[in-house]
Amino acid sequence: MSDDKVRRASVGLGRWARVLGRGAQRSDKVELYSCFSRDPEKRAKFAEEFGVPHQASSYENLLADEAVEGVVVTTPNDTHKDVIIQALRAGKAVYTDKPIAHTMEDAGEIARAAAAAGVPFAVGHSARRLGGHRAMKQWIDDGRLGRVSLAEANFSNERGLELTTDTWRFFADKSPGGALIQLGVHHADNLQYLLGPVAAVSSHARKLYTKAEVPDAIMSILEFESGPLGYLGTGWASPGVYQLRLQGTEANLFYDLDFNNWDESHLADSKSTLVSQAYRQSVRPPVEIPHTDMFREQLDEFALAIRGEAKIEVGALEAIRALAVVHAALESSARHGTAVEIAPMVDKAGAIT
Amino acid sequence: MSDDKVRRASVGLGRWARVLGRGAQRSDKVELYSCFSRDPEKRAKFAEEFGVPHQASSYENLLADEAVEGVVVTTPNDTHKDVIIQALRAGKAVYTDKPIAHTMEDAGEIARAAAAAGVPFAVGHSARRLGGHRAMKQWIDDGRLGRVSLAEANFSNERGLELTTDTWRFFADKSPGGALIQLGVHHADNLQYLLGPVAAVSSHARKLYTKAEVPDAIMSILEFESGPLGYLGTGWASPGVYQLRLQGTEANLFYDLDFNNWDESHLADSKSTLVSQAYRQSVRPPVEIPHTDMFREQLDEFALAIRGEAKIEVGALEAIRALAVVHAALESSARHGTAVEIAPMVDKAGAIT
Numbered sequence: 029m030s031d032d033k034v035r036r037a038s039v040g041l042g043r044w045a046r047v048l049g050r051g052a053q054r055s056d057k058v059e060l061y062s063c064f065s066r067d068p069e070k071r072a073k074f075a076e077e078f079g080v081p082h083q084a085s086s087y088e089n090l091l092a093d094e095a096v097e098g099v100v101v102t103t104p105n106d107t108h109k110d111v112i113i114q115a116l117r118a119g120k121a122v123y124t125d126k127p128i129a130h131t132m133e134d135a136g137e138i139a140r141a142a143a144a145a146g147v148p149f150a151v152g153h154s155a156r157r158l159g160g161h162r163a164m165k166q167w168i169d170d171g172r173l174g175r176v177s178l179a180e181a182n183f184s185n186e187r188g189l190e191l192t193t194d195t196w197r198f199f200a201d202k203s204p205g206g207a208l209i210q211l212g213v214h215h216a217d218n219l220q221y222l223l224g225p226v227a228a229v230s231s232h233a234r235k236l237y238t239k240a241e242v243p244d245a246i247m248s249i250l251e252f253e254s255g256p257l258g259y260l261g262t263g264w265a266s267p268g269v270y271q272l273r274l275q276g277t278e279a280n281l282f283y284d285l286d287f288n289n290w291d292e293s294h295l296a297d298s299k300s301t302l303v304s305q306a307y308r309q310s311v312r313p314p315v316e317i318p319h320t321d322m323f324r325e326q327l328d329e330f331a332l333a334i335r336g337e338a339k340i341e342v343g344a345l346e347a348i349r350a351l352a353v354v355h356a357a358l359e360s361s362a363r364h365g366t367a368v369e370i371a372p373m374v375d376k377a378g379a380i381t
Numbered sequence: 382m383s384d385d386k387v388r389r390a391s392v393g394l395g396r397w398a399r400v401l402g403r404g405a406q407r408s409d410k411v412e413l414y415s416c417f418s419r420d421p422e423k424r425a426k427f428a429e430e431f432g433v434p435h436q437a438s439s440y441e442n443l444l445a446d447e448a449v450e451g452v453v454v455t456t457p458n459d460t461h462k463d464v465i466i467q468a469l470r471a472g473k474a475v476y477t478d479k480p481i482a483h484t485m486e487d488a489g490e491i492a493r494a495a496a497a498a499g500v501p502f503a504v505g506h507s508a509r510r511l512g513g514h515r516a517m518k519q520w521i522d523d524g525r526l527g528r529v530s531l532a533e534a535n536f537s538n539e540r541g542l543e544l545t546t547d548t549w550r551f552f553a554d555k556s557p558g559g560a561l562i563q564l565g566v567h568h569a570d571n572l573q574y575l576l577g578p579v580a581a582v583s584s585h586a587r588k589l590y591t592k593a594e595v596p597d598a599i600m601s602i603l604e605f606e607s608g609p610l611g612y613l614g615t616g617w618a619s620p621g622v623y624q625l626r627l628q629g630t631e632a633n634l635f636y637d638l639d640f641n642n643w644d645e646s647h648l649a650d651s652k653s654t655l656v657s658q659a660y661r662q663s664v665r666p667p668v669e670i671p672h673t674d675m676f677r678e679q680l681d682e683f684a685l686a687i688r689g690e691a692k693i694e695v696g697a698l699e700a701i702r703a704l705a706v707v708h709a710a711l712e713s714s715a716r717h718g719t720a721v722e723i724a725p726m727v728d729k730a731g732a733i734t
Contacts, residue, residue, distance in 0.1 A: 177598040230718030245530040266628035267658045275619035288663040310641040365583030367717040
């Protein structure tokens with residue numbers, strides 16, 4: 029990569045833009061060049077906090093700026109389609125926060141637009157880059173787990189107890205699935221990263237204690253094409269949990285991350301534990317976790333891809349597979365847990381074409 | 382209770398009879414008075430190891446001995462019905478290892494015979510007596526968890542990889558459900574002890590790596606009548622796992638037991654960890670686990686009940702509710718995860734009449 033940094037623009041300047049902004053500040057490959065939000069005050073505040081030299085007065089103006097090489101989208105889920113496609117059509121590479129969109133239809137349109145534009149398109153399923161998940165993948169690839177039979181994951185926090193109508197996350201049409209599309213979708217990607225594509229999902233979703241329109245307790249069983257069974261638990265009505273466990277014929281692995289360090293991704297590994305357990309043993313010695321910085325690395329990859337020096341790890345297809353788990357779960361829940369197949373949903377979204 | 386110990390007889394003198402024999406040796410309420418196995422050598426060995434004064438030459442002779450007050454049944458699951466009903470009809474109190482039987486039909490017949498006999502009948506779902514589970518129940522009852530939304534449990538070990546045709550556990554007609562009826566049924570009771578009756582079960586069962594006829598990987602979602610969702614994972618193809626987690630609006634609890642200390646139940650609590658996590662906190666301070674001895678306590682309770690000085694905690698109804706989770710799971714798995722209701726199965730077994 030040449031010395032000049034990739035000039036990126038941020039659109040949607042809420043909490044997550046700031047988390048990614050801090051990730052970009054830790055990078056030597058990316059420059060925060062421009063930004064846009066409908067709210068001029070938010071815009072000015074963001075530009076000041078991150079020393080962004082340009083504030084676009086409209087999204088059209090931001091996209092018209094030829095210096096902008098990539099757009100980082102952190103607008104609400106239900107706006108992704110329009111915001112992303114507009115950028116792609118302007119020839120800009122796009123990085124969007126997960127999920128790729130709130131519906132499979134929107135996700136399919138985005139995937140087709142990205143393919144047509146022929147520019148890098150990345151979706152922020154950063155969690156698979158956590159050191160613990162990278163180590164787990166290595167153990168699987170090295171055969172140290174033997175053959176995996178059960179995989180269990182949980183991502184929960186207390187957000188559902190605090191939601192008000194001021195946020196789009198409150199509403200079922202903007203964020204269908206509640207905790208599942210906001211938190212669980214991370215593990216939908218992690219589990220498929222580790223064990224390959226999910227074939228079908230059986231699920232029950234409940235709105236128990238939240239005032240929002242969306243479920244705050246969702247449990248799903250994932251049938252993997254490769255044979256194992258997966259469990260995905262996600263809640264929005266308890267203290268924070270982030271765990272993933274794998275049970276294999278040779279060993280088990282247990283991963284536990286302190287959720288409160290999620291936003292500061294360069295610290296996340298140091299606030300995690302990964303332990304192993306060998307056949308016939310009960311001791312669980314710690315496994316060394318490689319140091320990662322998921323947000324910085326994902327933004328670096330995006331920058332390098334723009335310059336043709338890297339491949340995007342999580343693009344439209346991977347993101348559609350993660351979103352399909354969410355929508356298959358909601359459909360299954362409406363059908364009393366009956367397994368819903370993933371492949372037709374992925375095919376229909378057109379990602380594989 | 383008077384000074385003289387309750388005279389119990391053991392039938393079925395395999396590994397589990399010896400585990401319970403050691404539990405009885407720690408008791409001051411029970412005397413190992415007689416024993417029977419079809420195999421005279423096994424009988425003599427058991428009598429010698431535990432200093433049992435009488436060895437019955439037939440089961441009929443054992444039951445004809447008026448000095449015998451209670452029979453402890455540890456024969457294979459599929460023989461429970463005949464062995465138990467014969468003892469009940471002879472007017473003996475019966476303690477049987479879990480599950481109550483291998484089929485709902487047999488369980489129902491046993492329940493009706495126990496009700497007709499009017500003598501104490503206990504089923505060895507001892508796990509709920511573990512200190513960790515007792516503490517969790519106390520937290521729920523005290524309101525310290527707030528309202529529970531998610532409960533996750535896993536009980537797994539490597540047994541399925543080692544099964545041969547020499548053992549009844551190998552065969553689907555003798556032990557339907559494999560790991561689920563042998564291990565998972567414990568958590569089916571624990572979870573209902575903690576959260577009340579299960580309304581319905583969605584499940585997927587797989588025979589992945591075992592040579593036996595039965596599944597070695599089973600995942601189930603339990604819908605509780607009280608609202609929460611439960612997950613029950615159980616495997617027979619990995620190193621041992623025994624865990625139960627509860628997520629509530631005020632706190633989470635995480636329980637982990639070293640499976641290798643299961644048999645020596647007076648040591649189990651000291652090889653367990655229970656930690657809590659409060660709202661908005663990421664630290665997980667340990668919770669003190671009360672000291673228990675599940676096998677001894679269950680046998681003591683049985684002895685006291687024979688003398689009219691205690692109530693049986695786990696009788697036919699509780700055991701049928703646990704077994705119903707197993708059979709509902711197997712039926713659900715055959716129906717692609719569609720939820721199967723528990724109440725009709727429990728009613729049909731006749732336990733509530």
